[in-house]
Amino acid sequence: MRLELIENDSQKINIVEGVLIDIEGLTPDSFYKNEQREVPTACYLGYFDNISICVIETFTENPFELSIVNFGIAEFAQGEGKGRIFISHLESLAINEGYNKIRLISHPDAYGFYLKCGYSRYGSGEYGLCKNI
Numbered sequence: 001m002r003l004e005l006i007e008n009d010s011q012k013i014n015i016v017e018g019v020l021i022d023i024e025g026l027t028p029d030s031f032y033k034n035e036q037r038e039v040p041t042a043c044y045l046g047y048f049d050n051i052s053i054c055v056i057e058t059f060t061e062n063p064f065e066l067s068i069v070n071f072g073i074a075e076f077a078q079g080e081g082k083g084r085i086f087i088s089h090l091e092s093l094a095i096n097e098g099y100n101k102i103r104l105i106s107h108p109d110a111y112g113f114y115l116k117c118g119y120s121r122y123g124s125g126e127y128g129l130c131k132n133i
Helices: 010-020 082-096 108-116
Strands: 002-006 042-048 051-062 065-073 101-105 128-132
Touching: 002 082, 042 082, 051 082, 065 082, 082 101, 082 108, 108 128
Parallel strands: 065 101
Antiparallel strands: 002 042, 042 051, 051 065, 101 128
């Protein structure tokens, strides 16, 4: 398994868009800009056996905290533990970049997944989660 940062490479963006078809709730329109904060985002494509099955989109407003905007695994690969491995890879990348915390707002259906990955509730929002890394 590996994560690859996707930059403004149209061929890779097409691959990401293809993966998104298999991930409920994620769309190509959300890439590279979080309109609520107007902060550029980074997109990672996750591969398993050289097949792209995961998309993770992140941004940062704080030099020590990384926020996950979108995370998804293709439906055919869900329930096999791959999501936890990709989250772990992202956490390792974040540590290497100097971050010490990851924050996110979970989709209600994914809340239990993040709790199993070691995230804890924060703030007043119902689905806000964070993890010290």
